[in-house]
Amino acid sequence: MLSEAPEKRKALPSGLSGEFPTVDARAPSPAGSDSLEEGGLWNQRPPRGSEFPAGANAKDVLLGLTETLGLGAFISDSHGRILWTNDAIEAEFPGIFALGRPADEALGEAVPPDPGLLPDPIAEQLERRSFGGRAPEGALRARILPGGEMKTYRHHSFHLAPASPARPGRLAAGKSCTVHCLINTTPEKKLADTYRTSQHELSSVKEILDILYESITSTRDVMNLILVAVTSRFGFGFNRAFFLQVQGDLLRGHLGIGPANPADANRIWSRLAESNPTLRESLRLLSQTGGPPDPATAELAMRICIPLSGSKAAEAGIVGAIKGGKATLLYRRDRLPWVDDELFKLLGSHALAVVPLRIGQELKGVLLADNFITQKPISDEDLGLLKTFSGYAGIALERSRLYDDLRQNVEKLQEANSELQSNQKRLMQAEKLSAIGELAGFVSHEIRNPLVAIGGLARSALADGSEKPETVEALSIIANEVNRLERFLKETLDFVKPSATLADDVDLNEVVLESLATFREELVANGIEAGFEPAEEEISARLDPHLLRGALSNLIKNAIEAMHGGGRLRLRSLQKGALARIQVADTGPGIPPEVQRRIFDPFFTTKKGGTGLGLAMSQQSVKSLGGTIALETHDDGGEFRTEFSITLPIGRKEGVRQ
Amino acid sequence: MKRILVADDEPSIRKLYERELIREGYEVHFASNGQEAVQLSARVHPDLIVMDIRMPGMDGIESMRRIMEEDNQIPIVINTAYTSYKDNFLCWSADAYVTKSSDLTELKAAIRGLLEGERSAQNA
Numbered sequence A: 001m002l003s004e005a006p007e008k009r010k011a012l013p014s015g016l017s018g019e020f021p022t023v024d025a026r027a028p029s030p031a032g033s034d035s036l037e038e039g040g041l042w043n044q045r046p047p048r049g050s051e052f053p054a055g056a057n058a059k060d061v062l063l064g065l066t067e068t069l070g071l072g073a074f075i076s077d078s079h080g081r082i083l084w085t086n087d088a089i090e091a092e093f094p095g096i097f098a099l100g101r102p103a104d105e106a107l108g109e110a111v112p113p114d115p116g117l118l119p120d121p122i123a124e125q126l127e128r129r130s131f132g133g134r135a136p137e138g139a140l141r142a143r144i145l146p147g148g149e150m151k152t153y154r155h156h157s158f159h160l161a162p163a164s165p166a167r168p169g170r171l172a173a174g175k176s177c178t179v180h181c182l183i184n185t186t187p188e189k190k191l192a193d194t195y196r197t198s199q200h201e202l203s204s205v206k207e208i209l210d211i212l213y214e215s216i217t218s219t220r221d222v223m224n225l226i227l228v229a230v231t232s233r234f235g236f237g238f239n240r241a242f243f244l245q246v247q248g249d250l251l252r253g254h255l256g257i258g259p260a261n262p263a264d265a266n267r268i269w270s271r272l273a274e275s276n277p278t279l280r281e282s283l284r285l286l287s288q289t290g291g292p293p294d295p296a297t298a299e300l301a302m303r304i305c306i307p308l309s310g311s312k313a314a315e316a317g318i319v320g321a322i323k324g325g326k327a328t329l330l331y332r333r334d335r336l337p338w339v340d341d342e343l344f345k346l347l348g349s350h351a352l353a354v355v356p357l358r359i360g361q362e363l364k365g366v367l368l369a370d371n372f373i374t375q376k377p378i379s380d381e382d383l384g385l386l387k388t389f390s391g392y393a394g395i396a397l398e399r400s401r402l403y404d405d406l407r408q409n410v411e412k413l414q415e416a417n418s419e420l421q422s423n424q425k426r427l428m429q430a431e432k433l434s435a436i437g438e439l440a441g442f443v444s445h446e447i448r449n450p451l452v453a454i455g456g457l458a459r460s461a462l463a464d465g466s467e468k469p470e471t472v473e474a475l476s477i478i479a480n481e482v483n484r485l486e487r488f489l490k491e492t493l494d495f496v497k498p499s500a501t502l503a504d505d506v507d508l509n510e511v512v513l514e515s516l517a518t519f520r521e522e523l524v525a526n527g528i529e530a531g532f533e534p535a536e537e538e539i540s541a542r543l544d545p546h547l548l549r550g551a552l553s554n555l556i557k558n559a560i561e562a563m564h565g566g567g568r569l570r571l572r573s574l575q576k577g578a579l580a581r582i583q584v585a586d587t588g589p590g591i592p593p594e595v596q597r598r599i600f601d602p603f604f605t606t607k608k609g610g611t612g613l614g615l616a617m618s619q620q621s622v623k624s625l626g627g628t629i630a631l632e633t634h635d636d637g638g639e640f641r642t643e644f645s646i647t648l649p650i651g652r653k654e655g656v657r658q
Numbered sequence B: 001m002k003r004i005l006v007a008d009d010e011p012s013i014r015k016l017y018e019r020e021l022i023r024e025g026y027e028v029h030f031a032s033n034g035q036e037a038v039q040l041s042a043r044v045h046p047d048l049i050v051m052d053i054r055m056p057g058m059d060g061i062e063s064m065r066r067i068m069e070e071d072n073q074i075p076i077v078i079n080t081a082y083t084s085y086k087d088n089f090l091c092w093s094a095d096a097y098v099t100k101s102s103d104l105t106e107l108k109a110a111i112r113g114l115l116e117g118e119r120s121a122q123n124a
Helices: A002-010 A053-069 A087-092 A120-131 A189-214 A219-231 A262-275 A279-289 A295-302 A318-324 A338-347 A380-463 A469-496 A508-517 A520-525 A545-562 A593-598 A614-624 B011-023 B034-044 B060-070 B089-093 B105-123
Strands: A072-077 A082-085 A139-144 A150-160 A177-184 A240-247 A250-257 A305-307 A328-331 A351-359 A362-370 A504-507 A528-533 A540-543 A567-576 A579-586 A628-633 A642-649 B003-007 B027-031 B048-051 B076-080 B096-099
Touching: A072 A087, A189 A219, A189 A279, A189 A380, A219 A240, A219 A250, A219 A279, A219 A362, A219 A380, A240 A295, A250 A295, A305 A318, A305 A338, A318 A328, A318 A338, A318 A351, A338 A351, A351 A380, A362 A380, A380 A469, A380 B011, A504 A508, A504 A545, A508 A528, A508 A545, A508 A567, A508 A579, A520 A528, A540 A545, A545 A567, A545 A579, A545 A614, A545 A642, A614 A628, A614 A642, B003 B011, B003 B034, B011 B027, B011 B105, B027 B034, B034 B048, B034 B060, B048 B060, B048 B105, B060 B076, B076 B105, B096 B105
Parallel strands: A528 A567, B003 B027, B003 B048, B048 B076, B076 B096
Antiparallel strands: A072 A082, A072 A177, A139 A150, A150 A177, A240 A250, A240 A362, A250 A305, A328 A351, A351 A362, A504 A540, A567 A579, A579 A642, A628 A642
């Protein structure tokens, strides 16, 4: 066992080797030579007096000290082998020499590498918690005991060398050594709890940050998330939290979460205790319900208003804290600046954590948190965690604001785009019509000239007075057919480009009667009973009667075509001030909505062989007269289901020229 | 006998107008474009001109303008297959605007009316 020591020594991690004496200038003595049995330093009776004072005294002094103070102590030789341990090692630091073996079994073995050595930052944090910021020197080690309890201790080591160079012979056996002193720094359970709490807090903060970052949501959702994180027992566990927004020179309450009174708290917290939701579940619930979870507290939040600019005195309290940009704990007391006083009165809290949320130097908002119900003091740790959180919360807020902006801009763009598209459609429609118009004009002209010659010459030949009835018939047919073609062309051309209007003084009732009269035969043939109910007075107007006749004729024609099996056609005229109205109603089956929308579109038709120009021309003509045309359908079970009405201005106006 | 000058580039139309206007008792002269119409007008001094608009070379409107520079008393009837020229203000200086049709009743009525009006104006 002893012979294996040098190998074990070599097995020590190089980082630890510095803690053990390696300064012995002489070559290491043979294995066993400095063992206890062979008269190693500590079992030797000190040779008298001051011959070897350091070693002798050290052992006695160490024994006395460690027993009095309850320190653990052991001594290792220059090879790092354990020479001696005290009783406290066994009692206070069970298993310190690894593998759970009693200390005396470890004698003669190398000091094992200590897995409990903690990295400096964590060590310091633990130190500050347990020693109020005064960290004792020495390497801090921690050990989790089998029961899950954690022990921490300081490991001090100091090197002892022979005190008397005058007696080098006694040292030839290699008696330089290292004294290890272990100070238990575990305030037992308290420290263990703190450690566990901080672990829990760290994981909560991590979860909150994860949630903050994984969801791109609206600003309002982020605010809710922040407040839930502050109040959730899985978060920072405050009773209440408020979010304030900057509005010019004011800070205004925007959102609030938490119970409004002890009864409310009892209700909410017992419910939470039953459902025991995780942070994520709470947040999901919140976004599902939409409205504020605690309306009374949300309302209270809306009443918070803090002026950021003001007297110098105000800067002493919350305003100064916010401007200073640091998380601050404010207490309710006498002679506060009025702003603080008002705020404490409004919220009813005794202590208030004030956490400014900033991006760079810019204040984005302020978080207020208190333990209004439980009156639990707000610790520095609580405030510190809030402060850490506030940095991330500020960034998340800024991100959501940018996201909101982006979404609004996208919406605006989409609106503009759809408007553009509908304009484009209208433009295309106009272009299409214009192209059709040009084409129609060209074709019409090219056809009309030959038609004039054909029909004209046929008439001319007829006028010559042929004797043969066959010739007369043939020429008549040619003349009539050409006439029909010319009428068709006139319809097309007149639609494309309305002729100049010739205003005349007319009685509208007469124009209606004239228009109706031209359909007498067709009405009879279709079994349609037509009636005209004229206004009592003559409706005199100055307009081009041809245009109005054209418009009315197309409406009447349309009505007749809608009543195959007979029916009734009703025309009415009315006058109201400077407006006249002519209505054409029929008892046909009515017009379906999808047809109604397009009924005035040129070239739109539901009739086999229809040109789709009739109603479009009516509209064009009425427009030329400065009027409007409208379609109404009546589904109320009345007899007249479809009614077109033409409304015309009949003031003393010169005729509208086109 | 009243003298009428017809300007039209289509031979068939000229043929038709020749038959029908002679039947009405007029002396008829023909031009097949605006240039010819200006020259002929200066030579034969017609009592009335029937003018097509779309013609190769000089069109009816330009021709009418030149003729009226020489004699703004001469009645001119615009006679075209297009209705759209009614909007052209140059046409407003014409005395009548008749859209071409195989039925010449309207044209004949316009000619007669203008010639009679001229006569009554002269008589007055």
